[in-house]
Amino acid sequence: xxxxxxxxxxxxxxxxxxxxxxxxxxxxxxxxxxxxxxxxxxxxxxxxxxxxxxxxxxxxxxxxxxxxxxxxxxxxx
Amino acid sequence: xxxxxxxxxxxxxxxxxxxxxxxxxxxxxxxxxxxxxxxxxxxxxxxxxxxxxxxxxxxxxxxxxxxxxxxxxxxxxxxxxxxxxxxxxxxxxxxxxxxxxxxxxxxxxxxxxxxxxxxxxxxxxxxxxxxxxxxxxxxxxxxxxxxxxxxxxxxxxxxxxxxxxxxxxxxxxxxxxxxxxxxxxxxxxxxxxxxxxxxxxxxxxxxxxxxxxxxxxxxxxxxxxxxxxxxxxxxxxxxxxxxxxxxxxxxxxxxxxxxxxxxxxxxxxxxxxxxxxxxxxxxxxxxxxxxxxxxxxxxxxxxxxxxxxxxxxxxxxxxxxxxxxxxxxxxxxxxxxxxxxxxxxxxxxxxxxxxxxxxxxxxxxxxxxxxxxxxxxxxxxxxxxxxxxxxxxxxxxxxxxxxxxxxxxxxxxxxxxxxxxxxxxxxxxxxxxxxxxxxxxxxxxxxxxxxxxxxxxxxxxxxxxxxxxxxxxxxxxxxxxxxxxxxxxxxxxxxxxxxxxxxxxxxxxxxxxxxxxxxxxxxxxxxxxxxxxxxxxxxxxxxxxxxxxxxxxxxxxxxxxxxxxxxxxxxxxxxxxxxxxxxxxxxxxxxxxxxxxxxxxxxxxxxxxxxxxxxxxxxxxxxxxxxxxxxxxxxxxxxxxxxxxxxxxxxxxxxxxxxxxxxxxxxxxxxxxxxxxxxxxxxxxxxxxxxxxxxxxxxxxxxxxxxxxxxxxxxxxxxxxxxxxxxxxxxxxxxxxxxxxxxxxxxxxxxxxxxxxxxxxxxxxxxxxxxxxxxxxxxxxxxxxxxxxxxxxxxxxxxxxxxxxxxxxxxxxxxxxxxxxxxxxxxxxxxxxxxxxxxx
Numbered sequence: 001x002x003x004x005x006x007x008x009x010x011x012x013x014x015x016x017x018x019x020x021x022x023x024x025x026x027x028x029x030x031x032x033x034x035x036x037x038x039x040x041x042x043x044x045x046x047x048x049x050x051x052x053x054x055x056x057x058x059x060x061x062x063x064x065x066x067x068x069x070x071x072x073x074x075x076x077x
Numbered sequence: 078x079x080x081x082x083x084x085x086x087x088x089x090x091x092x093x094x095x096x097x098x099x100x101x102x103x104x105x106x107x108x109x110x111x112x113x114x115x116x117x118x119x120x121x122x123x124x125x126x127x128x129x130x131x132x133x134x135x136x137x138x139x140x141x142x143x144x145x146x147x148x149x150x151x152x153x154x155x156x157x158x159x160x161x162x163x164x165x166x167x168x169x170x171x172x173x174x175x176x177x178x179x180x181x182x183x184x185x186x187x188x189x190x191x192x193x194x195x196x197x198x199x200x201x202x203x204x205x206x207x208x209x210x211x212x213x214x215x216x217x218x219x220x221x222x223x224x225x226x227x228x229x230x231x232x233x234x235x236x237x238x239x240x241x242x243x244x245x246x247x248x249x250x251x252x253x254x255x256x257x258x259x260x261x262x263x264x265x266x267x268x269x270x271x272x273x274x275x276x277x278x279x280x281x282x283x284x285x286x287x288x289x290x291x292x293x294x295x296x297x298x299x300x301x302x303x304x305x306x307x308x309x310x311x312x313x314x315x316x317x318x319x320x321x322x323x324x325x326x327x328x329x330x331x332x333x334x335x336x337x338x339x340x341x342x343x344x345x346x347x348x349x350x351x352x353x354x355x356x357x358x359x360x361x362x363x364x365x366x367x368x369x370x371x372x373x374x375x376x377x378x379x380x381x382x383x384x385x386x387x388x389x390x391x392x393x394x395x396x397x398x399x400x401x402x403x404x405x406x407x408x409x410x411x412x413x414x415x416x417x418x419x420x421x422x423x424x425x426x427x428x429x430x431x432x433x434x435x436x437x438x439x440x441x442x443x444x445x446x447x448x449x450x451x452x453x454x455x456x457x458x459x460x461x462x463x464x465x466x467x468x469x470x471x472x473x474x475x476x477x478x479x480x481x482x483x484x485x486x487x488x489x490x491x492x493x494x495x496x497x498x499x500x501x502x503x504x505x506x507x508x509x510x511x512x513x514x515x516x517x518x519x520x521x522x523x524x525x526x527x528x529x530x531x532x533x534x535x536x537x538x539x540x541x542x543x544x545x546x547x548x549x550x551x552x553x554x555x556x557x558x559x560x561x562x563x564x565x566x567x568x569x570x571x572x573x574x575x576x577x578x579x580x581x582x583x584x585x586x587x588x589x590x591x592x593x594x595x596x597x598x599x600x601x602x603x604x605x606x607x608x609x610x611x612x613x614x615x616x617x618x619x620x621x622x623x624x625x626x627x628x629x630x631x632x633x634x635x636x637x638x639x640x641x642x643x644x645x646x647x648x649x650x651x652x653x654x655x656x657x658x659x660x661x662x663x664x665x666x667x668x669x670x671x672x673x674x675x676x677x678x679x680x681x682x683x684x685x686x687x688x689x690x691x692x693x694x695x696x697x698x699x700x701x702x703x704x705x706x707x708x709x710x711x712x713x714x715x716x717x718x719x720x721x722x723x724x725x726x727x728x729x730x731x732x733x734x735x736x737x738x739x740x741x742x743x744x745x746x747x748x749x750x751x752x753x754x755x756x757x758x759x760x761x762x763x764x765x766x767x768x769x770x771x772x773x774x775x776x777x778x779x780x781x782x783x784x785x786x787x788x789x790x791x792x793x794x795x796x797x798x799x800x801x802x803x804x805x806x807x808x809x810x811x812x813x814x815x816x817x818x819x820x821x822x823x824x825x826x827x828x829x830x831x832x833x834x835x836x837x838x839x840x841x842x843x844x845x846x847x848x849x850x851x852x853x854x855x856x857x858x859x860x861x862x863x864x865x866x867x868x869x870x871x872x873x874x875x876x877x878x879x880x881x882x883x884x885x886x887x888x889x890x891x892x893x894x895x896x897x898x899x900x901x902x903x904x905x906x907x908x909x910x911x912x913x914x915x916x917x
Contacts (some may be wrong), residue, residue, distance in 0.1 A: 066903035
């Protein structure tokens with residue numbers, strides 16, 4: 001796979017969160033990692049980022065209502 | 078028997094479904110049924126009959142011979158019938174058919190080579206563990222399909238002769254019929270280890286069990302007999318069918334014993350097969366339906382489980398309630414929109430349990446005394462929980478003993494909170510809290526202003542009332558579900574409850590530029606909306622009158638529907654300190670799904686003020702119309718001759734264009750013609766707009782105020798009806814090469830392909846009327862076809878989303894699982910925003 005998917009204007013911004021950031025986010029929403037939305041390890045975006053299982057991705061998406069908003073997904077097998 | 082001791086505190090890990098083996102049937106059977114007699118001459122159940130007391134009791138007083146319990150505690154016990162000859166179970170026939178054709182005729186092995194079997198075995202096991210039963214079933218189907226097409230047994234090398242199924246339950250191999258006995262022989266040969274490839278298990282579902290040799294007889298508790306008023310017994314349908322089975326079985330057994338000719342035995346065997354089939358299922362294809370003498374279908378085992386009225390959809394999921402009422406709805410503009418007119422008949426039947434306190438004891442006592450008329454009470458519940466009916470005999474005692482702590486089930490009274498609902502309940506506004514208004518009619522009354530969220534009209538619609546039975550529920554409904562709290566839609570932030578039709582016309586008339594009313598009229602209007610005002614002037618403008626229903630400190634600026642079409646600055650709504658400075662109050666201010674004033678009031682002043690305003694404004698509009706009148710005239714649809722000629726000229730000019738196009742007719746020309754017919758419509762609209770009389774024209778005034786109708790409706794009414802279409806194309810079929818006999822073959826001009834030049838006012842000629850009907854019918858058909866489809870889509874969507882909820886931190890979750898981190902990505906409550914925007 002050598003297609004640069006992140007160059008597409010339709011692709012949202014992905015970022016692997018650090019452990020500390022992840023913990024802060026989990027505390028903010030009072031949520032356990034397993035209750036977060038999931039993303040497959042085989043997802044092209046995960047592959048491109050080189051993220052590992054249990055990493056949490058911060059996804060910044062364009063929003064019709066809010067302009068921009070953040071979404072968090074945990075990488076699973 | 079204490080209930081608690083029967084609880085089992087274990088989690089169910091899995092469920093295994095199987096087939097009853099003859100062994101198990103025998104083991105769980107309490108009696109062998111041998112007699113078709115039910116009762117002896119004295120009326121006692123016959124031993125070995127279908128009402129044998131060992132199968133349980135349905136009469137009070139009798140004891141079950143198996144468990145010794147009475148009707149209350151005896152769960153019922155199975156019996157069984159030993160069939161003289163085995164028969165097929167209609168429900169297993171397809172599986173038996175598969176098994177017969179997928180296994181070897183002589184050795185009974187599955188017709189798949191040993192090597193492949195090993196592979197399949199692993200695949201099935203891993204599929205079930207990793208991907209679930211559904212995947213496993215897919216595998217099984219594929220293996221069976223494969224095995225069915227094998228012609229030589231890979232194990233014993235026998236050439237296979239395929240078995241044919243002659244519906245409903247005859248198996249034929251070559252020219253020989255396979256009896257159930259033959260089939261059992263074949264199925265018994267199948268090895269235990271091969272069963273997994275058919276999705277069966279040797280422990281729970283040996284294939285030969287699919288053929289009925291012992292028939293389980295369900296307990297009497299499942300098929301109780303009813304004693305009719307004349308003392309006659311009426312048996313359940315299942316019992317009827319079982320007597321048929323027992324009787325046929327007896328005759329068959331006797332004939333076999335006495336060595337009767339083969340034909341007679343076969344005939345009886347077939348009859349037994351039929352009875353057993355219709356005992357299980359009474360609707361299989363090609364099986365005659367078993368009926369009562371009265372030609373009513375017998376209810377079989379399958380009927381009890383299957384379908385809408387079956388055990389699952391009808392009993393387990395179908396909840397029925399008490400304290401509910403249902404009736405036809407009627408419009409009543411004199412009710413507040415949050416009220417429901419409840420018939421006295423309903424109000425005396427349905428009660429609310431009110432606790433007796435020191436404060437209300439006198440009132441409740443008088444209600445109890447008045448038990449046989451309205452308002453009264455039906456029951457009293459003592460603090461010990463004993464329910465006493467209030468009757469002529471018990472009244473005096475009950476009134477005497479009534480004291481705080483008692484509960485009086487009193488009649489419904491004005492102001493009680495109820496739930497009001499109309500099906501289909503598609504959104505949360507389909508069930509809302511209303512207040513009771515008891516009225517001496519037979520239908521439920523509802524203010525037309527609150528029909529929109531229920532999607533109700535008055536062509537025979539019925540709605541349901543639920544009466545709440547405790548204070549907690551009451552509080553919840555009053556605080557959350559009440560219709561006044563749901564004036565503004567959570568979907569688009571616009572009011573769903575507001576003025577419509579007459580109310581808008583009336584308010585627009587009242588607030589028009591030069592409306593002036595005299596003192597008497599003002600008194601009439603204001604007294605009808607319960608507004609107490611000192612009238613000091615001789616004359617009032619309509620806007621002054623309307624200002625009296627506005628909150629005193631209201632400041633509001635908004636546009637109006639009238640402004641949109643007239644561009645008259647005066648019709649722009651400006652309210653200063655509760656006074657309507659100028660502006661026409663029409664659909665744009667108070668209309669449902671439109672009114673910005675209502676939306677503003679709801680957000681700024683809250684539900685109570687908004688509700689009061691809606692009711693007063695509506696009533697005011699109604700009273701204005703009552704006082705001044707409003708009717709339409711045929712001349713309201715007149716346009717001057719000049720306009721008529723202009724329209725005709727537009728048609729003639731463009732028709733010429735079409736005629737040149739048809740000379741060289743092809744797909745491109747067709748699409749050009751379509752756009753021309755569209756242009757005719759648009760030009761006609763502009764001509765009508767320019768010429769139609771706008772003064773003293775009530776049709777126009779309704780359009781302008783947004784009460785009803787639009788200029789689009791005027792085109793076919795006063796202009797021309799225009800192109801009739803079928804499936805987005807000009808109408809083309811009918812006669813060969815032409816629509817009807819009125820046209821020349823191959824004419825593709827406007828008129829020849831369904832353009833209607835007349836209008837509704839003038840009337841259509843027969844040819845036009847026919848074509849117009851053709852395209853109306855398409856619309857009707859589309860509607861009929863699409864309604865159930867979109868309804869089911871909506872149902873699936875709401876079922877999928879019904880567990881989502883917004884948590885206090887504004888995240889959307891299912892249980893603990895996060896779906897959205899911020900509701901709607903902006904965290905805004907649409908109903909509290911201004912058309913989706915937050916105006917601060």
